[in-house]
């Protein structure tokens with residue numbers, strides 16, 4: 370069967386979105402622009418970009434859930450793959466680096482709301498990212514067959530719930546870092 374006509378443009382749009390985000394992060398870092406004031410007010414530019422893209426990708430992943438419900442599996446596959454990879458870029462090139470600002474010196478430091486909340490967010494986020502990546506690698510035929518899991522549907526449901534919980538946790542993190 371021929372591939373649907375929208376498939377190539379959708380893949381190109383995904384590459385532009387993810388590649389463009391990556392290029393923008395590197396360009397901002399090379400020009401020392403990450404710390405410039407952001408557009409929401411209290412936070413630096415990079416944090417506001419991170420927040421905006423996370424909200425967009427949460428909407429995208431949720432919309433993709435309904436694509437699957439309607440039986441549009443091809444579109445669901447490309448859509449979810451795009452947002453999971455975009456999230457991976459944001460975690461690897463923005464959020465992971467920021468963890469150095471919340472390094473605890475002693476166990477008691479986790480009682481500090483900013484440090485505790487950020488580490489909870491990072492822990493839940495790591496499981497969610499791992500779940501998302503596993504599904505993407507399995508569903509796109511990259512993962513070796515022996516590693517395929519049979520309960521992938523439940524993993525998809527749990528991972529989508531994880532993105533919601535972690536993104537809301539990200540909002541709380543944003544609050545403790547820049548507002549509270």
Ligand code: HEM
Pocket residue numbers: 415416417419420423424456460463464465467468487490491492494495497498531532535536538539540542543546
């Ligand atoms: C499902 C995956 C994730 C989602 C949806 C998510 C979402 C968010 C959102 C919406 C924010 C607020 C924007 C900001 O302050 O920059 C944020 C901040 C943050 N997240 Fe995540 N996150 C995820 C995974 C992770 C992981 C795995 C880590 C640790 C490696 C992490 C560490 C952080 C840190 C340190 C911040 C504050 C960053 C800063 O403002 O410089 N996140 N996250």
